[in-house]
Amino acid sequence: MPQRPAFAKWLDDTNDVTATFLAAGRIPGLVNLGGGLPGTEIWPVEDMTKLATSAVADHADETLAYAPVAGLPKLRDLIAARYSEGDLTLTRDNVLITAGGAQALNLIGTVLLEEGSTVASQTPAYLGALDNWRPRQPVYRPMRLEANDLDPVAAMTGAQFAYTVPNFSNPTGKLVNAATRRRLVDAAHHTGTWLIEDDPYGTLYYDDAPMPRMLTLSAEEAGAPYDGPVIYLGTVSKELAPGLRIGWIIAAPEMIEVLKAAKQSADMCTSGLCQQITHDAFATGLADDMLPNILDLYRARRDALCAAMDEHLPDLFTWERPTGGMFVWATAKDPALDTNRLMEVGLEHGVCISPSSVFDPEGRDHSSIRINFTYNTEDKLVTGIERLATATRAALAEA
Structure with a gap:
């Protein structure tokens, strides 16, 4: 059988973390802190249904x-x-x-x-x-x-x-x-x-x-x-x-x-x-009317996440409380912690985070993690941080 042409060279430069992250969604009971997803509660389903119907009609x-x-x-x-x-x-x-x-x-x-x-x-x-x-x-x-x-x-x-x-x-x-x-x-x-x-x-x-x-x-x-x-x-x-x-x-x-x-x-x-x-x-005015509810929901989730981090992670990471957006960026206090490995260990403990290497154009930074707070309920955010603390200590013990 003749050999098929090779795929484009840039595909050799992709990262494995993205594939791991996408596959993580199939883990039962996983708390996903690694995505950048909005909360599903913000969607005005009835209003959007009416807009969609009238748009076509x-x-x-x-x-x-x-x-x-x-x-x-x-x-x-x-x-x-x-x-x-x-x-x-x-x-x-x-x-x-x-x-x-x-x-x-x-x-x-x-x-x-x-x-x-x-x-x-x-x-x-x-x-x-x-x-x-x-x-x-x-x-x-x-x-x-x-x-x-x-x-x-x-x-x-x-x-x-x-x-x-x-x-x-x-x-x-x-x-x-x-x-x-x-x-x-x-x-x-x-x-x-x-x-x-x-x-x-x-x-x-x-x-x-x-x-x-x-x-x-x-x-x-x-x-x-x-x-x-x-x-x-x-x-x-x-x-x-x-x-x-x-x-x-x-x-x-x-x-x-x-x-x-x-x-x-x-x-x-x-x-x-x-x-x-x-x-x-x-x-x-639907989009403008939605905004106050979105801000109230996300503000409460940010506060819940940061409170859980204050309780469970102060000896492991440093971070700043964001004044908006969807993410907290946490940097490991111990340079021995490889956050690519932490992602893998975290999945074993039922929590997903995003390691800093994928946000570095050269892929060299393994010191930090991105945590999302907009997607999960406040209770799930607390559970996720508790699991992250356990996973981090396990990764450090392994290191």
Whole structure:
């Protein structure tokens, strides 16, 4: 039998942790602290059912046919109006509707990355972004945005783009302060480098008023259509429902045009049905009405998780209590603890965490873990932390 052609070389560079994590869902009684999932209680099922029914009944031509490549004009107009503020003026020409935030990341890689291109990336970095860009094998230049010696101009010079998650970063849950946001925007203007503001958690502030978006800070002329260097990524996955697979890119019209060409070759269009439902959820105020309940639920779960960590993990990890988002980032006090191994031991004890290696572009950091608090009930979070404490001591004894 003749030998089949080899698979693409980039597949040799994938990580085993993702496969382990996906398989973990089949373990009975597992407490999954490793995902990035919203709580299922937030979904307004009856309201969404009515929106879906009326979307088809009242807008069959838009929901059942192919949609425009860039998205339904009325949804693009709604997103443009929703984000226009201060000196920032947006039109539909600044908006591309995508099949979730993941496709937005993929399209950016398609239009900006060649093999070996440089990406200045907030570090640790979102695993989904690293996985999306892995086939193009970029070279990462780390940016630790909380560091006192951060030099955004040096980091961004010569890079194809800079990637950031300034609101409650995945994985660390950290919030980038206003001064650093301004410095990043100034560096983007100075260097000409595109600055990606990936913002899936921007509505999930539990304790403080929201920080200004870098997109807004980058607007240079009041009233003029936006033509700046920031590429803003949004999604309904955390404030409405991830199954809709609706996201958006807001950027200069020239960037939207090339991204539209890439999207056309990728999937032609995003579901018109899901776009109509999303439009109506925003237009009727449903999404805004949901938000207070989401914040109350997640705030209580964050507090329960952190209280359990205070009780069971203070001798094992250090961490900061996040003021929003979905994650706590915990770093082992004992350097002998390998968190890749901890993930395996944790599964044996009925708890799943995400090790830091998958958020390191080079895969070298084995010192920390990401813990999610939005998916599980408060009781399950406590149980998960109790199991994690037992698993950590077992992993340390083994080490």
